[in-house]
Amino acid sequence: MYRVGVVPDIDASFLALPRQELAAAALQRARDLGATFAEFRLERIRSESISLRDSVLESAKDDEDLGLAVRVIHDGTWGFAAGVALTTDEAVGLAEQAVNMAQVSRPINAETIELADEPTYDDVTWISSYEIDPFSVPRAEKVALLTDYSDRLLKADGVAHVSVHVATIHECKYYANTAGTSYTQQRVRIGPDITAHAVAEDRFDSMSSTAPPAGRGWEYMTGTGWNWDEELAQIPGWLAEKMAAPTVEAGTYDVVIDPSNLWLTIHESIGHATELDRALGYEANYAGTSFATLDQLGTLKYGSPVMHVTGDRTAENGLSTVGYDDEGVAGQQWDLVKDGILVGYQVDRRMAKKNEDVLGTPRSNGCAYADSSGHIPIQRMANVSLQPAADGPSTEELISRVQNGIYIVGDKSWSIDMQRYNFQFTGQRFYKITDGKLEGQLRDVAYQATTTDFWGSMEAVGGPQTYVLGGALNCGKAEPGQSGAVSHGCPSALFRGVRILNTTQEAGR
């Protein structure tokens, strides 16, 4: 394991819950009713949300979601039920409801559900990598730190308002299935959002921290994994420069994209596009499908030869990193795009089994999970990351290769179509590049492209020294809607000939 220093334990109050007893009751009842497979989850998610507005506490809220769920395969059909009472009666009742749901659904199910094999893991434990449980830090101490961060921005020239929001999540899960796997897992994650606002006579704008959400504890807010002192000192100046920046001339430019922006483009145009449930149409009515269809596995030219993208559920501090998924599958790493060619998907056990011949492997890569006990596990995103070049260039070297271009830093607005072709992104800062040198910020910039054209135009990726693990806490998918947290690592990268829009002109001004 990669953890050093003090290793957190599974929270004692979670271990005190009757998890094995509830699981045993539910799984036995499901077996008795003829289920050929059943799985049980007990999940507790603690979350805290703290918001400050202009250095004054606006809202602070402490939440806990605790519940249990049973999913069965009965007569070849899924059935799912979830509840909140931690009693064996409830566990048994949920098993009965899940079986009933399968029976009601059987007439409209045309596919016999079968699952890919997975080794069993008997009563194992896994804890994510973090140092300080955010829930062990007194609220007043957290608010004091965030007030200090807010004050540093608010007192700077040109900053009219400051918004600060920090979300912290502590998740404990117990899983057991009728094949003999059971595990207890604990994960911690944190997402800061700090923005300075400027208001002038004729316009307003903002500048946000580019600190990504991370699978870390409260230590992240005090400087482990992010240099807050440095960034907070720079934000007012960046904002002032943006307020005074010239508007961009729309056209075609070479762009160097910083990891703080590129992670989101990876999320939308690769992460979702290589979800096999989308490629197979399961999300056609909601999140959408994918241009990267299964028949193109091994042949689709996704991007240029320097493009190597992996899926993983193992990266340290990754938001999608786990020991085991919600189907009892262990975390793994695999290739999605290699040498620019589509070579893999993110799958769950059902899809792995059904498509094992095409996928070339009989095993799920562990991408099934729900956002809470109240929801059904679905095929969900791994950490999907663009790999750096082993001896690749620095960001400055990439910029030096551009004659007339733009260097894009930080994410802001994002949108992509239902098949993951056409996307448009904005950012926090856009620097004009002339003859290999940065020449100050531009404003009103958006970049728009088609996925394969864009990745095909990637001339170079930076080296490991440019690699940053970005990510999101709030990826939406499925019906009923579920929220997911996922990380995306990437280096800086150079793209040739990208369409740049002027957003003021787009608004018809």
Add this chain to the structure above:
Amino acid sequence: MTGIQLTPQDTIERGLALAAAEGADGCVVLVAETSSTNLRWANNTLTTNGAMRGSSVTVIATVGAGEGTAAGIVGRSSVTDDSLREIVSAAIATARAAGPAEDARPLVDGAVGADWDLEPEETTVGVFEKFAPSLGESLKRATAEERRLYGFANHEVVTLYVGSSTGLRLRQALPRGYVSSTGKNTDLSHSAWVGTATRDFTDVDALALDAELTRRLGWAQRTVPVDAGRHPTILPPAAVADLMTYLFWQLDGRDAFEGRTVFSKAGGGTRLGDTLSSQPVSLHSDPALPGLEAFAFAVARSSGGSSSVFDNGLTLAATDWIRGGKLEHLMTSRYTADLIGAPTATPDIENYVVSVDGATGSTDDLVAGLDNGLLVTCLWYIRMVDPQTLLLTGLTRDGVYLVENGEVTGAVNNFRFNESPVDLLARFTTAGATVPSYSREWGDYFSRTATPPLLVPDFNMSSVSQAN
């Protein structure tokens, strides 16, 4: 968690009593019981289903803090008699450790509502008793006729109980349902979509939805490529809801006052009183709207620009946000109303109606009146590009059609758009009658909308999307 499960009413009474015993100056307890059931299908077969029950308890304790009042907020998915004590103590301790809340106001007074003693309402898979067989039949019919169907049907009931140390005892149960269905031809080259909100599924016929999808897929038998550009475009009620819901969420009074939104006045203050459109267009919310009923009182589990935890239980009055094209109200709590100089608080209400005085006719009628242009089905992946103009980007989805001489004559490609809903209110040239609508983008959690179809003469289709 051990201990005895409590009824919502007992949770509230005991919670308030515990808070008083522990020295809280005030307390509000909210209990929401949620019951839901759903069916999901893809490729003409069921994919997932579920029957879920959920519960949430929020305790808001207030204590004196210097010359002000501080609040502590703790929420849990369910409580027992044992854990309730812990939660109330945690809320009070949090309040005592906090400074005075800027939005502090006296808790809302009230009395015991007539239905206070009633149990939470529930839904079960039985709500699909009529719908599920017709869905099964439509899936078989689609297979036989070489179409593929993908969709989701959801029904839920939320029963909310609010009690306060100032005597308030409110209960309201709100059912909500919707169905969204996508149809594709077998080579997946074209898709169509229909969606509708419903309170109980008695009025939803899966075969009729399939028939409409079939009609629309039929339009795609002729395909015509159309370039990006500014096109005369008919937005049906669903697409108007896709755009106007975003506008609705931008009505935060404090954000506008501080110069951060499209409703901020250049140089300071808000645009209240400004004319946004020369058309007689209105944006209106009313918790009592028939068929779109929303909570009749303010519900806030945290404080923000348009809500305050101190306002829980405040009676919500029908509110015109925009009337006759003029910006009339922004969303405020009692605190932010004072801050921006508004005469009364106008908190968020979970429904809205967009209407144009005198407008009549349906989307089909707008099509009949258009010589040449586009008919959109719905919009998707809508995000803010520039808050100054409320410029939104997004895409057309599951069917864009060519209209020629008053008829749909074929299907065209999808587009990315860049448009501001505020600008659209000023630029539309024809509107139809307002009808209940279901937003493709937001309807799964904001489905209580009624909107008209609109004809926009120059809708900005920024680029072509290859998606189909």
